[in-house]
Amino acid sequence: MKEIEITCRLGKELSADEIQTAALKALGVSPKAKMQIKYRIVRRSIDARNDILYRYKVEVFRPDEVMPDYVLEEYKDVSSSEPVIIVGAGPAGMFAALRLLMRGFKPVILERGKDVHARKFDMARLSKEGDVNPDSNYCFGEGGAGTFSDGKLYTRSSKRGDIREVLHQLVRFGADPSILIDAHPHIGSDRLPVVVENIRKCIIEHGGEYHFDSRVTDIVKKGDGSFDVHVGASDVYSSRKVILATGHSARDIYEMFDRKGWELQAKGFAMGVRVEHPQSLINRIQYHGKYQPYMPTAEYSFVTQIEGRGVFSFCMCPGGILVPASTASGELVLNGMSNSQRNSKWANAGVVVQIEPEDFPEYAQHGPLALLHFQKDVERKMFEYTGSLKAPAQRMMDFCRRVPSSGLPQTSYHPGAANAPLHELLPEHVSLRLKYAFPEIGNKKMHGYYTNDALLLGVESRTSSPVRIPRDPETLEHTQVSGLYPCGEGAGYAGGIVSSALDGINCASRI
Numbered sequence: 419m420k421e422i423e424i425t426c427r428l429g430k431e432l433s434a435d436e437i438q439t440a441a442l443k444a445l446g447v448s449p450k451a452k453m454q455i456k457y458r459i460v461r462r463s464i465d466a467r468n469d470i471l472y473r474y475k476v477e478v479f480r481p482d483e484v485m486p487d488y489v490l491e492e493y494k495d496v497s498s499s500e501p502v503i504i505v506g507a508g509p510a511g512m513f514a515a516l517r518l519l520m521r522g523f524k525p526v527i528l529e530r531g532k533d534v535h536a537r538k539f540d541m542a543r544l545s546k547e548g549d550v551n552p553d554s555n556y557c558f559g560e561g562g563a564g565t566f567s568d569g570k571l572y573t574r575s576s577k578r579g580d581i582r583e584v585l586h587q588l589v590r591f592g593a594d595p596s597i598l599i600d601a602h603p604h605i606g607s608d609r610l611p612v613v614v615e616n617i618r619k620c621i622i623e624h625g626g627e628y629h630f631d632s633r634v635t636d637i638v639k640k641g642d643g644s645f646d647v648h649v650g651a652s653d654v655y656s657s658r659k660v661i662l663a664t665g666h667s668a669r670d671i672y673e674m675f676d677r678k679g680w681e682l683q684a685k686g687f688a689m690g691v692r693v694e695h696p697q698s699l700i701n702r703i704q705y706h707g708k709y710q711p712y713m714p715t716a717e718y719s720f721v722t723q724i725e726g727r728g729v730f731s732f733c734m735c736p737g738g739i740l741v742p743a744s745t746a747s748g749e750l751v752l753n754g755m756s757n758s759q760r761n762s763k764w765a766n767a768g769v770v771v772q773i774e775p776e777d778f779p780e781y782a783q784h785g786p787l788a789l790l791h792f793q794k795d796v797e798r799k800m801f802e803y804t805g806s807l808k809a810p811a812q813r814m815m816d817f818c819r820r821v822p823s824s825g826l827p828q829t830s831y832h833p834g835a836a837n838a839p840l841h842e843l844l845p846e847h848v849s850l851r852l853k854y855a856f857p858e859i860g861n862k863k864m865h866g867y868y869t870n871d872a873l874l875l876g877v878e879s880r881t882s883s884p885v886r887i888p889r890d891p892e893t894l895e896h897t898q899v900s901g902l903y904p905c906g907e908g909a910g911y912a913g914g915i916v917s918s919a920l921d922g923i924n925c926a927s928r929i
C-alpha cells in the first residue's frame with residue numbers, strides 16, 4: 419500500500435482516471451502496463467492558502483495486495499444478559515450502550531427527556547414562547563446536547579480511542595459516508611435525529627431497554643455493592659454497574675453527589691458570547707474573495723492568549739442559527755446549530771475566555787460547585803436584564819469601545835436580541851479579555867472579522883462542565899464509589915460529540 423496526495427480544483431470531482439494515473443506514478447509502474455490498481459480515498463481537506471483546492475489522501479494497492487476493510491464488531495442479543503444501567507442518552511450513553519451490546523451486556527438507558535421527535539415540540543415552544551421544559555430542551559432529551567447542533571465531528575481527542583469506530587457506527591446508522599473522509603466532518607441537525615433514532619432501534623432490537631421521561635433523582639449503593647437507581651418519586655432500577663453520562667448541564671446530579679458526600683472537584687470552563695457575522699463576510703475572509711457557491715460554507719477557529727487566559731472560538735456553526743440552550747426558567751444561555759447544508763445567511767461561534775476556580779474566589783464557599791454557582795449567576799443576570807429569553811446584545815466594535823450600540827443588525831436568534839451594555843453585564847474577567855481579543859483577531863488573523871456588522875449576544879456559558887466527577891484513571895470508576903462510571907462531558911472527561919462517544923466506549927469496555 420502507498421499513500422498518495424492528489425490536489426483538485428474545488429467544484430470538480432476527482433476522477434478514477436486521475437487517481438489511476440497518479441497511483442501508477444507513485445508505485446513506479448509505467449502507464450503502458452495497464453495495471454488496474456485498487457484505491458480508496460481516506461481524507462479530503464480544503465487548502466485555501468493560495469488557490470483554493472481540495473487535497474485528497476488516497477491509499478493505493480497493487481492488484482495482488484489486500485485492501486483491508488474497517489470491520490465493526492457485531493451486536494449480540496442481550497435480552498437475557500446482565501443489565502448495566504446507563505443514565506443519559508447523549509453520545510456518551512448511546513455509544514456506551516452500543517459497546518455493551520457488542521460485549522454481551524444489556525444496556526438499560528434512563529433518560530430524563532423525551533424521544534427525539536417529541537423533543538422537537540418542546541424546543542419549538544422554547545424558541546417561540548420562551549417556555550423552558552427542564553427535562554426536554556436543547557441539552558436534554560434523546561441524543562443529548564449534540565442532537566440539535568451542527569453535528570461537527572472534528573475532534574483532537576485521537577488518544578482517547580478509535581475515532582473511526584465512532585464515525586463508522588454513525589454511518590451504519592444513517593450518517594453520510596463523507597464523514598469518513600472529510601477533514602472537518604459534520605452531520606447537521608436535520609440528519610442527526612434519524613441517526614439517533616436508528617441507534618435506539620438497534621439497541622432495543624438486540625434486547626436493550628430505553629426509558630424516556632425518566633429523570634434519575636438518586637443513586638443508592640447497597641450493602642452487596644450493587645445499585646438502586648431511583649427515577650422520579652417511585653421507580654427503582656437495579657444493577658451491579660452504572661454508567662453516569664448526564665452531560666454538563668445536569669446540575670441536579672452534581673448537587674446529588676454533593677449531598678451524598680461523594681467526591682467532586684471544581685473544574686475550569688470557558689464563558690463568553692455568541693458572535694454572529696453575515697456568512698458572506700466569513701466566506702469572503704476565508705476564501706480571500708474567491709468564494710463560489712459550490713464551495714463549502716466557510717468555517718473559522720482561533721485561539722489566543724490575553725492576560726494569562728486562553729480566549730478562543732468555540733463550536734463555530736457556519737450557515738447556522740442561534741438557539742436558546744437554557745435548561746431552567748429564569749436563566750439565559752445561547753448556543754448554535756446548523757443543518758447539513760449550512761445554508762443560513764449567518765455564521766455564529768462562541769468566543770469564550772478560560773476561567774479557573776481561583777479567578778472567582780468569592781465563590782470558593784461553594785467548594786467544588788464554585789464555578790457552577792458562578793455560571794448560574796451570570797445566566798440569571800442575563801435573563802433578568804431582558805426578563806425573557808431575548809438575548810442582551812451589542813455590536814462588536816461598540817462592545818470593544820465600551821459604548822452602547824445605536825440599533826442592532828438582524829439576527830437568526832428566534833427569541834430576539836435586546837440592545838444592552840454587554841460589556842458591563844459580563845464579568846470583567848471575560849469582558850476585558852474579549853475587548854482585546856476581537857481587534858487582535860481582526861488585525862492578525864482574519865481581516866474584516868472586527869466589524870460593527872458583527873453582533874455579540876450573551877451568554878455562551880455551557881462550553882464544558884464546571885465540575886469534575888473524579889474517577890480512577892485505570893478502572894474509570896468513581897474514586898470512592900466502585901461500580902459507578904462517571905462518563906462523558908458531564909464527568910469532565912470529554913468535550914464534544916466524538917470525544918464523549920469515545921469516553922462512553924471506554925467506560926463500557928472497562929465493564
Ligand SMILES: Cc1cc2nc3c(=O)[nH]c(=O)nc-3n(C[C@H](O)[C@H](O)[C@H](O)COP(=O)(O)OP(=O)(O)OC[C@H]3O[C@@H](n4cnc5c(N)ncnc54)[C@H](O)[C@@H]3O)c2cc1C
Pocket residue numbers: 505506507508509510511528529530531553556557558559560561562563564565566567568569570571572632633634635663664665666667668670671733741743753754755905906907908912913914915916918919
Ligand atoms: C446547541 C448545541 C450545539 C452543539 N454542537 C456541537 C457540535 O457541532 N459538535 C460537537 O462535537 N459538540 C457539539 N455540542 C456539544 C455536544 O453536544 C456535547 O459535547 C455532547 O453531547 C456531550 O455528550 P454527553 O453524552 O457526555 O452528554 P449530553 O449530550 O449532554 O447527554 C446527557 C444526557 O443525559 C440526560 N440526563 C441529564 N440528567 C439526567 C438525569 N438526572 N436522569 C436521566 N437523564 C439525564 C440528558 O437529558 C441528556 O440526554 C453542542 C451542544 C449544544 C447544546
